Amino acid sequence: MAKKVAILISGSGSNMQALVQTAAAADYPAEVVAVISNIPSATGLARAANDGIATHVLDHTLFDSREAYDDALHALIMSTGAEIVCLAGFMRILTPEFVNRWTGQMLNIHPSLLPSYRGLHTHRRALADGVTITGCTVHFVVPELDAGPAIIQAAVPVLSNDDEKALAARVLAAEHQIYPQALRWLAEGKVSLNSEGRIQRNGNAVVDTPSILIVP
Ligand code: GRF
Numbered sequence: 700m701a702k703k704v705a706i707l708i709s710g711s712g713s714n715m716q717a718l719v720q721t722a723a724a725a726d727y728p729a730e731v732v733a734v735i736s737n738i739p740s741a742t743g744l745a746r747a748a749n750d751g752i753a754t755h756v757l758d759h760t761l762f763d764s765r766e767a768y769d770d771a772l773h774a775l776i777m778s779t780g781a782e783i784v785c786l787a788g789f790m791r792i793l794t795p796e797f798v799n800r801w802t803g804q805m806l807n808i809h810p811s812l813l814p815s816y817r818g819l820h821t822h823r824r825a826l827a828d829g830v831t832i833t834g835c836t837v838h839f840v841v842p843e844l845d846a847g848p849a850i851i852q853a854a855v856p857v858l859s860n861d862d863e864k865a866l867a868a869r870v871l872a873a874e875h876q877i878y879p880q881a882l883r884w885l886a887e888g889k890v891s892l893n894s895e896g897r898i899q900r901n902g903n904a905v906v907d908t909p910s911i912l913i914v915p
Pocket of ligand 1: 708710711712713714715743787788789808809810835871874
């Protein structure tokens with residue numbers, strides 16, 4: 700049976716839409732049951748609704764503390780029946796308590812080849828450094844920001860005439876390829892996080908290096 704997934708967004712939701720549209724295929728092992736935004740005006744909410752997905756807003760400005768927000772978020776996710784959480788441009792730091800409740804069942808997508816360029820403005824920083832290859836990473840979420848074990852990365856060349864916008868768009872297209880792949884593997888049990896916090900593939904081999912998609 701397909702694993703139920705909740706997707707958390709704060710913005711445009713293009714990764715969310717890539718997951719929703721891939722998951723619509725009958726043979727995909729995961730089913731998106733909810734899209735949740737902390738921002739009431741997030742444009743991704745309309746995109747999700749258009750695709751027939753139940754949407755929820757949990758406005759963080761209405762909560763007194765991060766802990767109170769994350770408790771409500773956890774309760775909301777549980778009420779949807781979701782077993783897996785995908786962060787897709789969810790622009791909030793999550794408490795360790797929340798993260799630990801979803802250990803091994805929560806993924807994030809980040810627009811860099813982690814461990815390079817954790818945090819914000821990844822493309823600007825990559826261009827300033829003059830790197831020739833950048834990319835994106837899907838990783839398990841751990842309490843430390845952008846630090847969880849990587850499942851898959853896409854390597855994207857930086858072109859000589861790239862500006863931040865052009866590079867971001869090319870990396871985003873690669874994000875839309877690797878996120879559905881990573882969710883597929885998690886839902887099928889082909890990747891999991893073991894008790895030492897390392898990635899196991901197919902239930903046995905521990906593999907610390909991510910799969911790589913090379914974008915020409
Ligand atoms: C993506 O670049 C993702 O890697 C980052 O936030 C952005 C979200 O874009 N975490 P979208 O909302 O999926 O279009």
